[in-house]
Amino acid sequence: MSPATAAAAAPGKKVSADLQRRMLRQMLLIRRFEERAAEAYALGKIGGFCHLYIGQEAVAVGSIAALRDDDYLICSYREHGQALVRGIPPTAVMAELFGKATGCSHGKGGSMHLFDAQRHFMGGHGIVGGHIPLAAGIGFAVKYKGGDQVCLCYFGEAAVNIGAFHEALNMAAVWKLPVVFICENNRYGMGTAFERVAALTDVAAHAKSYDMASAEVDGMDVFAVHDATTRAVAQARQGKPTLLEVRTYRFMGHSMSDPLHGVYRTKEEVEEQKKRDPIAALTHQLRDDGIMDQAAIEALDAEIRGEVDAAVKFADESPDPEPDALLHDVLAD
């Protein structure tokens, strides 16, 4: 374990009350957004694959709070949470899930391919592990231009078994690229438990192969995630990439077409994990610390529900792309 590991295990209340309230707001936004996305999926308003982030909210919220506005993010296909936290309006994200022209990828991307160039949100990518080299490439470009931005790269633990992960980490380490690799270890690649298919289940240990710093982080604790990412980002700005293994859990199925539990995990396991709900934990903490009282939390939740309702309404009422959009943007001018 690297020195960063020990520090990450000791989450502090180093963040301001204001940021703590903002973190709760963002986590609630993701939760309510995803709940409405699930409803819309059931109603046939959203098609295709739709991978929800419920249960993993603390990872996106804690890590992105460590970034500057000019830093970069790149994600897998389970990226609604990161998109919302990065500031893509819920209207534009929901409209993208609905496939509408007003979506953040103009209806061409869908749930798995959210993009926002202005916000340096470099996409949701649908091939497991395929975007990890892209993160190294973004880091390469930053270094090439003499900038000091970093790139956060999110992927699931199942991506650790694919070659792209290893090739990218090696080159990021050899070339000292400003990248933080964030493995969201939610324990299952679709329906396959990690230990069934990985010889080494300690993801952070893979960093040793690439002489890279690493840390294991409690992904249900937003402050722990924030703290570990803050340290890793500071290192990355000095040209030292880090692999963070963030231990989390998804409360929903792999995608909307999969069951919550079944042959690969038990209902009891899911219920047990829900006791670690990151939003419940943060809510309790804010109450205990006197940062927000129950009335304020309920008011915040109501406000967010209203925002998400508005996003659904916006998406529903938005137009489909024009028919001729089919052949637009195949090639650039």
Add this chain to the structure above:
Amino acid sequence: MPTLTYRDALNQALREEMQRDPNVFLMGEEVGLYQGAYKVSRGLLEEFGPQRVVDTPIAELGFAGIGVGAAMAGLRPVIEFMTWNFAVLALDQIVNSAAKMLYMSGGQFPMPLVFRGPNGAALQLGAQHSQAWESWLAHIPGLKVVAPATPADAKGLLKAAIRDNNPVIVLEGEMLYNTKGDVPDGELVIPIGQADVKCPGTDVTVICHSKTVSVALKAADLLHESGISAEVIDLRSLRPLDEAAIVTSVTKTNRCVVVEEGWRHCGVGAQVVDLIQRDAFDQLDAPVLRVTQADAPMPYNKVLERAAKSTPEKVVAAARRVLYLD
């Protein structure tokens, strides 16, 4: 007009474009210290330094993806594959990332990116090192694919590829690197998507690209000896395809043979024939014939390898058949 090898013409293109635009960099296996597996990048490390001429580990998928990421963040990468046989490992990045990024982002992320390297068979390199991949690559919307046959085209098309805001595949040829030809002085940028009539003719059109251009020209010479006038068209660009040039020539000659290095099934020639039967059906006096590699992996044995390849004699035979001479 100076005479250059194909290799040096590519080298000039890289050098000129790197001088012109500081965002252009070259990345690949052995491109720097070793000066390029085929010496295309000779001298570039010395001129531009290790930040812009980047030696990679043997990790085609990884460094192709680094090229894609760098292009997303505003650079203009030139990614060299030691050969396209190895680039097959990087197809996920070429197809799923580079070719689709602009489209699936709703137009937000153009991909000013070049993937280049030698394609097709050389001599006795065996099955895994002797493959022509152009029909795989030209299949993909979002890519442009060029296959220059001459030093001048190599320079002009590579320069156009580097300036293009799309991912461009540049298919070179190991057997072409030492070939020589005239390369005009000064700025030479050849627009992507224009075929070149290599020799005009009236009796039969022979369509070719890359290494098969010399095969077709040799065939044209042999045909000329028996009084047959062949028009040789070098496609130069496989996507987009210069459809007008093909239709114009077939309209004139009424007969056509399509030559390529790759395998027959779903090959580039199949696409050309589709175009001709659709847009020049009434002009045809005979079925269009194709000359391709034999439908087998490339054998090592010299005699078998020669038998597998497209040759001038096979082109002559096909031309005589479409003229109903045999």
